[in-house]
Amino acid sequence: MAVKILTVDDSKTIRLIVARAFKSFDCEIFEASNGVEGIAVAAREKPDLIILDITMPIMDGTETLRKLKSDAALKPIPVIMLTAESGRENVLKIAKMGIRDYIVKPFKEDQLIDKAGRVVNLQSKSQGKAAVKTLADAVSILVVDDKPAISQQIAEGLSNTPWKINGKTSAAEGMHEASSSVPDAILISLSLDGGAGFNLFQQLRGFAKTRAVPIFGMCIKTDTETQSRAEQTGFSGVITKPIDIEALKMKLIRAMSIDTSLLYFSMDENIQYLTLTGKVTSQVTGEVERYLAAKINDMANAGMNKFIVDLSKVTDFDVPLIRTIITLVQSCQELSIRVRMVGNQTVNVKLKAFQEISDMTLDASLEEAQAVLLGQPKPASNQASEVTASESMEGKAPANASAT
Amino acid sequence: MADESGNGKSSVMNNTQLRNFLTKAVTDVFGTMVSMKVELLDSNTTANLEGERLVGSVGFAGRATGAVYIHVTEAFARQMTGAMLGMKPDEVKNMADVQDAVGEVSNMIGGNLKSHLADNGLSCVLSIPSITRGSDFRIEAVGAAQQQRLVFCPQQADTVVIVEVYFKADQ
Known part of the structure; x- marks a missing residue:
């Protein structure tokens, strides 16, 4: 939620400079040109922070601060004074009235952001x-x-x-x-x-x-x-x-919360793909699982029901990938999403070492998996290319995986 | 009027100290708020302002009484305003904005001086800034014990900024 900041200053220039300073943050800026207006805006908007000038017409900053602090509803709002008057007596007087901080003019925008950031949680828009x-x-x-x-x-x-x-x-x-x-x-x-x-x-x-x-x-x-x-x-x-x-x-x-899903997930002709390559470490499966549930839910919401897991370029993997595959298959089954898996001999041999999924069917190529899912004849070159037993994974839930 | 030898009449600061204090205040304000370097010219300079000018002023009253005046040309005032607001000078259309910016610069310089005086026992209060605009006028102080006229040359501008201070302190 945007932080509400009220700037009370008779100078429009200063109000604009204050507003500009917070421009890159998720803030809502309110302005008032004297203390009377400032109190009214504060009562209406309940800002998270007030930046208050001292020398103003109609009601100066000192009087405004006194009124704010004597109002039970406005008293908790933190106030930073922004003043051209840095004299000790002046600073002591306003400090005693319960300000959070003060900034002496001239000031740099960074200085204002730094001090405000100590009082409210400023979130960069980016x-x-x-x-x-x-x-x-x-x-x-x-x-x-x-x-x-x-x-x-x-x-x-x-x-x-x-x-x-x-x-x-x-x-x-x-x-x-x-x-x-x-x-x-x-x-x-x-x-x-x-x-x-x-x-x-x-x-x-x-x-x-x-x-x-x-x-x-x-x-x-x-x-x-x-x-x-x-x-x-x-x-x-x-x-x-x-x-x-x-x-x-x-x-x-x-x-940095970088979305890495494009490294693994892609979509083409209404089929969702998960492609893994090389050595599939636990870090990689962890990354995949970060996105898996959301991808499957998105498919269901979009009325998609075809998923291909491409392991044909995997050179090595271990238990974590097996767990991920089981999770994937079970989640897809719950939502009636059909899954095909593409693998090479290396993958096939390794899969067989895991009892719970040793009977999974692997297609030898993407084209073959696509043909199965789309109800088309298998490509001629792949007619007899399934790399493992004939039983299809579709509709068959593997037992919980465990290393063997 | 105080002499220029550094033997001013205030016990708070002599003329040299006042001059140094104002030089620092003016360069700080222009450097920080206007993103502009200004350089103090020799006190014997004859540089002056021609044509339409704006004078921002703030007064202070109490144990020290006086005023600070900042003289700039209208064109330079627009340039200052643009720099403060992140705009090009020709994008600054509203004269009220220009007056506000010049007034605020006066307020900061005056506020600095007022705070220094107050810290040295000469408590006083600051007025809100005011603006005088025109081309043919003079400002004179009545009964000022000390006064200074400083002329600054801003970088990247073919003009000067004149800062005048008049004040009288309770002894």
Whole structure:
């Protein structure tokens, strides 16, 4: 839900600057040009935060604050004073009246966002859209490590993605970069001098724009003490060195809520496909299961009833894939969705090792599976190409899988 | 009027200190709010404003009494307004917006000075800003113990910004 912010200032210029500062956040801005209007708007809208000027005509900020704090319904609304008057006496007077914070004019928009972000939960508008990012989208990853080779290794390792890796060699440079152009994820070396990596993390978490950005710490694999400290501090995770690029990629994908379903799921001519290739690790099956239930439900809602699982390019797999297949088949059966599975000899041999699914039928090619589902004759070259027993999977629920 | 040797009449700040304080306040306000660097010109400069100009002013009254005036040309006022609002100068159509922006800049510079005076025992209150507009007028202070006229040259603008301060403190 959008955060409601009321700006009370007699200067339209300042009200516009305040509104512009919050433009990239999920906020609803209300304006008033003096204290009387401000109290009326506050009573009507019940804002989450009031940004209040002091020197105003009709009713100044000090009097407005006094009235707000004497009204039981408005008293809990946090107030940040925005004033050109920074004198000690003035600050003490308003502080005693129960303000959350104050900002002295002239001010930078970032300063306003930072202070407001300590009072209300500011959500970047782009955060709401993050869930729909896919692997085809360019995301920016800030790497702060005093060893440029690390940034370079990550950039090279992720060069098969459209991701942009931005390396910085000091905490100060990292903070400057993150505040001027908010990255989608941040990696910080925890071995920067003087605990600078941890300090940078705290700074970034205190800064509204980067508060919700996933931040990973990086340290050597054997430094368990630092890893533990990072977890306690609140890092999104720890990447150990030497860096396993594939593991890093998966962690970043999850942290950035990137939709990876296109890696595995596709649709063509009213048939839903799940295609797996290479070594199917538990990470991969975990990814698949993240989307599986939703995909099957979407099929049922759309009146689709054909599903092909293509394992023909799988080179290795283990129990997790068997569990996923059983889940998939059972879920499809419940919704009368017909499933065919395409596999090669390697898959077939391995499947046979699992008693519960050893009698599943595998089609030798996609064309064959499509023909079966569409009620068409099998392609001539595949007439006798089923790679296992003749019994069809359709309508047959496997027992619960267990490793044999 | 106070002399220029640094022996002003206020115990809070002499003329050199007042000049330095205002220079910092003006450069801070322009740098932060207008995203514009301004440079103080030599005190002997003859640079002045020609034609239509706007003067933003705020007054303060109490143990210190006085006023701060910011003089700019109308064209530069539009440029300032555009910079503050993230618009091009020719997109700034409404003169009320221009006056508001100039008034706010005066308020910030005046507020800075007022706070400094208050922190040094000269408590006073600040007025809301006002704007004077025209091409042929002079502003003179009556009974001011100290006054300063500073001329700034803004980057990327063929004009000057004149800041005048008059004040008298209770001794």
